[in-house]
Amino acid sequence: MAKQADRYFEVHPWKIIEEGFDPDYSEVAESVFSLGNEYMGIRGFFEEGYEGDSLVGSYFNGIYERDPKGKSYKGVVDATEYMVNSVNWLSTEITVAGEKLELSKVKICDFRRELDLKTGILTRSFIWLLKDGKGIEVSFERFLGMENSHMGFSKLSLRPINCSVEAYVTVKLDFSIIHKAVNKCMWNTERGVADGNYISILGMTKTTGQKVFSSALINADNILSEETVIDQNVVGKSYVLDLKERENTYVTRVVYNTISKALPGSKEYDECAINFIKEIDNSKNLLKDTDYETEKFNTISWWDKAWKQSDIEIEGDEENQQGIRFCIFQMYQTYHGAEKGTNIGAKGLTGEAYNGNAFWDTEVFCLPFYIFNDLKAAKNLIMYRYLTLPEAKERAKDLDCNGAFYPIATISGRECCNLWQHASLQLQASTAVAYGIWMYVNITKDRDFLLDYGLEMLIEISRMLLSRGDYSQDGKNFGYYCVMGPDEFQMMVNHNFYTNYMAKWTFEYTISCLNEYEENGEARVKKLIERLNVTEDEIKSWQRAAARMLIIKDKATGVYEQHEGFFKLPHVDVDKIPIEDFPLYNHWSYDRIYRNDMIKQPDVLMAMLLHNSDFTEEELKANYEYYEPKCIHESSLSPSVHSILACQLKKQEESYKFFKFATRMDLDNYNRNTCEGLHTTSIVAAWMNIVYGFGGLRSDGKVPEISPQIPEEWTRYTFRFLYGDDVVIAKVDHDNLSVKTLKGHVVDLKIYGKDVAVSGKESKIKLK
């Protein structure tokens, strides 16, 4: 069931280009042209409004609403939370000669929209052909502050080509925005404030009472008259502008948004919630001192720096070249450690799907990207789990466990998944946090992080794992009963390989950290042990559980059993499932999916990727060849994992088959749902696919190892990754691998299994 591209944008190494506007792709384009800076995200909707298909989406990381689900069984969540659509700070109404600019109604030509990945600037232009024969060139430009993530910028330019004419332009901050999934506006506002060319408004979410303050300073040329617009949930300025033939008239706006995530009643709310009066003063001063062009330059510089560190160049494959840059661009847009306490939603800040909830993709797929590209972001990402440790401990209590049980889907740290079969049975969010801590510490050697934050999480996760697991009837084996591993097609099973393996590893890692630092007499560890009341007996109980953890392996074949009994399950030949049955959740009876040996996404193989060095190549081969044919890849993360492992097994063709257009999932709308938002956490898998797959990066040893190969289809590719004090640049063609560091520092790596000190001087290695 190969997926089909639905190409709309032009292929270009650095740009996403839309030539001519096709209403059928309006929402796809809105998603693809989304801008974000972690703090906020804004879809590529038209500033002037659009009556065709459109999701006017403006999101702030951590601003959410609650949707009560009613009382249920203990441990089953009674409310979900969703990232709520917030203020439209780009709203612009334009009327000329009695015609309102709205692209489903007016006549236009020469439409072009362009997102420059190199600079982060989004532009759009067209010629508006009025009914009376007048023509006006309209252009928009927008970008976000990347250093100062509270800032957004927009510039409108109107240039009559065959007349001089008056234009009516209204610029607004608009909280009357509809959250599409509930078809309601979820905002109450304080009356907007207008003062000269300054406007501001304060919004409060209806159910959670969080606050978003939005303000703007507007500069318009050739003003004939102006007026203030204050309406329910809206504040704005209306201008009559004197457009002169063949001259640009500009309306620029510099926006400052600030949010308070604190909930009414909480301690933080009293301390931190936005004070409207104070914010007005603040924002006026700030906006007054902000120059549009300077900020544009800053954003371009920011991206320049990012690309120097993280670009992947592919020669001989323009499509994947554009694709992988789009992916890297999106990762930086979504997250770069700008704000404390944020996480990465499955769709980033680009749509409402998945409710803006973050999953265990964060640690398993996103974290490696940031560890090798942006350490501030990487640390921030794990710190999110530390900041939400109290919620994870509450959740553990709900589930009759000790310690901390991390949520499957979350914004605030609370569990938001109201399918108990996922929320209660999947332990991988918790073990992924442990894995993330280890990976971060292993690569960065950030001992302080481990001692101040990581170890506490590890202890609480180990506590949960001990209480959630059980010994078998005869006491011989420890393991997990009634769990759902990464393969969500095996719903409620015992001794899932992934779960048992990760738990065993978590116990062992926690114990080894405690031992190591205790031996070194580290005072912080002693204090922590006292504070958390960790006893010798408790540590022994972890040791015992780890030692007796049941890992089932068929000795004859070397295949690990995905769970107890998996080998005996009825067989389904996945290649014989008719294409029209996909996605199976929509076409098969819910329970039918779970009754056979078909798998949704890698489970045993996932563990083998995460703990690559624990397994021999032979073992990997046996398991890959057993499990791969059973997998239908209903998760978009699945092909990349298979591609990476196929690379390792030198199954080049298969590896490329799974990779193929991984980088273009959203650019070419492969899943036909890019309109709902980008597959942010899947996009990162494309990066992994190249760097871990073709590049052969492995990060589970003492130092990173690379073993690059090159797909036949490519001429050459270059990838980079941050390590130690420098950025390693690896250039691969069909004959050679060349490696050097960007700044010239010496960095120890393994390359094709051998220790290599990489320096600023390029070293060449013949390709195996």
Add this chain to the structure above:
Amino acid sequence: MAKQADRYFEVHPWKIIEEGFDPDYSEVAESVFSLGNEYMGIRGFFEEGYEGDSLVGSYFNGIYERDPKGKSYKGVVDATEYMVNSVNWLSTEITVAGEKLELSKVKICDFRRELDLKTGILTRSFIWLLKDGKGIEVSFERFLGMENSHMGFSKLSLRPINCSVEAYVTVKLDFSIIHKAVNKCMWNTERGVADGNYISILGMTKTTGQKVFSSALINADNILSEETVIDQNVVGKSYVLDLKERENTYVTRVVYNTISKALPGSKEYDECAINFIKEIDNSKNLLKDTDYETEKFNTISWWDKAWKQSDIEIEGDEENQQGIRFCIFQMYQTYHGAEKGTNIGAKGLTGEAYNGNAFWDTEVFCLPFYIFNDLKAAKNLIMYRYLTLPEAKERAKDLDCNGAFYPIATISGRECCNLWQHASLQLQASTAVAYGIWMYVNITKDRDFLLDYGLEMLIEISRMLLSRGDYSQDGKNFGYYCVMGPDEFQMMVNHNFYTNYMAKWTFEYTISCLNEYEENGEARVKKLIERLNVTEDEIKSWQRAAARMLIIKDKATGVYEQHEGFFKLPHVDVDKIPIEDFPLYNHWSYDRIYRNDMIKQPDVLMAMLLHNSDFTEEELKANYEYYEPKCIHESSLSPSVHSILACQLKKQEESYKFFKFATRMDLDNYNRNTCEGLHTTSIVAAWMNIVYGFGGLRSDGKVPEISPQIPEEWTRYTFRFLYGDDVVIAKVDHDNLSVKTLKGHVVDLKIYGKDVAVSGKESKIKLK
């Protein structure tokens, strides 16, 4: 965790007596004093209304509303249905000297309420002490038509003891009744009609559009003036009555209710739905010809006949004597084959809990009672499943199965259980239907039923069972994956013993029926095979599945494994669970319940009871002793099954411990929720407990077998059961068993394993 009695009613061999009114028990008493006649049921609420705790409940079998649940996965129901609270046809307002009679406000004494189980008559009386010193004796009487189940009767008597006074009495048919679970009135009505002392009104359910027509003829004495009351959803008559000192003034009402279950848009609706105008004529004639006292006599006679056939006498244990008669009374009230297409809700017609839905309790627990007490009811009960075969076939399609998948919870035949884990994973409703067909045919030899209805259901159930089952990976075993057996604490398991065993048996029974009648050249079978397109190959596929059905037994111990892997599950010592943890569903995290070897209700043992003769006493013993200690009896049906099997194993003490007050579950409010309605399908288990348990009745052989024992606590007991042309009466004391037939026919039975021809002449057998 022994349950505690909460006794409120007096112990009496034939009556339920409430002396003095305690508001704390108002709803418990409403449930216990419910009247029903299968067609309709009415809780024992006060005719005059009551502002304390009360559920004014009036129900019609098969009149329901729909509650949409929103779109979900395929096979997960998108709406549930609930038996909706209908017209209050007993409504009576009484005002004397400016005081309205309402027992939470006025002063009364000598309150007494009495339900005579022997006659089916409910009476209530008290003296109303008015503020001005007047005293009035108030009495109510009510009963239902048992032959003509559309009829209800009520008589009010007012007798001033120290004055003559005017009374204002309003008698109403009231559709403004609130369905408590949704806190709404679910009725639209046509404007009520009043004509002399006749009133009527037509109600339509809001979401389903079913109709209930209610009419009454009222006779009041000493009328000074009268008036018609017509209000929204209400019709009635108001009287001013001239009460004379020490004289009874009566207000009687004869009620005729009729319902149409057809849904708008269906063929039946056009043909059968109630025509208001016609019903007015009908009911007027009918009510005119109905005499209150004659009908009272008819109801008493009906009960007299029922008791002759079904009474159980217990000497030396007044509490269980009262209890078992209450149970038998309730079974007859709930169901006696009065109406086509009805079933038995878990709470009968006595409350809103369980939504009035019927479960597989019907075939497994209720059907044996009716087979041995009331054949018309027994046949009707299985015919319900034939009439709802189309819905079961639809349900099978929803679940990607062939044939018929019977619902876990239903009113209309459609699945109403919106917990997919029960509705999709429990196959026992379907196998119970097969078992019910066999049991009915085996005891009654009703060959026509089998050929005209039963066989078609068997074929469709076998088809479902083949399609829902699977062969293991190696093709050696057939069985069921991802099922929940009767033990609902093992949610999603493979090769559940009960499920596999019942399926194997169903295949074999279906095939044997086909073979037997084909050999006999039965034309109806040939026609059926053609109509359903049953092929030789299909029959072979059932044969093969039955032959390869996996039944797992530990050869060393003789214990059948409840499901594959059960023996290895973590062990929980159920005796160590703190009492405050019960019921577990309220106190344990939902998923925690499913992760160990604790069981909710018998599973292996249930199959061993249903197919008793398939297993040796030794096997039964091994399994009983293995599984009993693991069972927490969270289902109210569980203790009886254990008691019956303990009897068989001569574990007398244990058997009595499980029985103890089984008959008094509702009379003594053991579960503290009798207020919500009676545990109708649990009540029948008390009958089974005595007749199958102490009486040792087994119905799975060629002829019924009895092997009576007597609990030490009893002096003597007598039980009866219908078989062949007669009623067998068995009297058991500590020395002897005496058996005879009621009418003197000769009936072949097995007694203590030996063939005995029982006749009208009492034969004595020394008790073993």
